[in-house]
Amino acid sequence: MYRLVMFDMDGVLFDSMPMHAKAWSRTFEGTGLDYEESKVYLYEGMTASAYVAMLFNIGENDPRCREICARKSEILKSLPEPVAMPGAFEALAAVKETGVPAIVVTGSAHTHMLEKLSRAYPGLLKTEWMVSALDVKRGKPNPDPYLAGAKKAGVDPCDAIVVENAPMGVHAAHAAGCRVIAVNTGPLPDSSLLDEGADFLFHSMKELSENIGKIIEMSSELL
Numbered sequence: 001m002y003r004l005v006m007f008d009m010d011g012v013l014f015d016s017m018p019m020h021a022k023a024w025s026r027t028f029e030g031t032g033l034d035y036e037e038s039k040v041y042l043y044e045g046m047t048a049s050a051y052v053a054m055l056f057n058i059g060e061n062d063p064r065c066r067e068i069c070a071r072k073s074e075i076l077k078s079l080p081e082p083v084a085m086p087g088a089f090e091a092l093a094a095v096k097e098t099g100v101p102a103i104v105v106t107g108s109a110h111t112h113m114l115e116k117l118s119r120a121y122p123g124l125l126k127t128e129w130m131v132s133a134l135d136v137k138r139g140k141p142n143p144d145p146y147l148a149g150a151k152k153a154g155v156d157p158c159d160a161i162v163v164e165n166a167p168m169g170v171h172a173a174h175a176a177g178c179r180v181i182a183v184n185t186g187p188l189p190d191s192s193l194l195d196e197g198a199d200f201l202f203h204s205m206k207e208l209s210e211n212i213g214k215i216i217e218m219s220s221e222l223l
């Protein structure tokens with residue numbers, strides 16, 4: 001049944017969401033935007049340009065949108081680099097043991113983070129099948145990123161399982177026809193993930209690492 005595991009990056013493989021939250025808040029200072037930091041978790045998974053376009057009610061091709069995204073990217077780079085999410089290495093190692101390939105599907109376009117993946121998780125990810133914001137026109141909550149990941153891997157989306165921490169990411173994976181494991185690593189209630197169609201729910205990557213092997217094995221018994 002599962003022939004591919006697709007991992008989201010921010011809030012799943014890297015403990016990066018607090019940095020994104022800080023960077024966005026600083027970016028919006030002085031813009032007059034009525035902004036609350038919690039929005040970053042609600043809309044996590046969207047590409048930066050889609051997020052800014054939505055908040056300011058402007059087009060993604062509007063020069064202001066590009067300028068704001070560039071500023072956010074600069075601010076993010078000036079903050080300390082996020083660390084690997086505790087338990088993520090073990091979770092990827094558990095997937096590797098099953099023989100099922102693991103890839104990353106992210107709304108991020110931060111190339112320095114994408115490069116950091118290979119250093120943090122050497123040999124555990126099929127980096128050539130990775131999908132970032134640069135690969136799709138429509139980001140999460142549209143199914144496109146997960147459809148693109150499955151396509152790159154040559155796997156039917158129904159045969160893939162996704163690991164996500166964000167409601168919009170769960171929505172995207174569910175809409176793509178994949179099974180979804182939600183790992184709630186942020187401040188939102190569990191219902192925000194279950195309501196979008198999560199099939200399994202854990203509260204840490206460590207907890208996931210102890211169960212993902214069983215979930216994959218169970219699926220092969222169903223064949």
Ligand code: MG
Nearest residue numbers: 008010011166
């Ligand atoms: Mg995420």
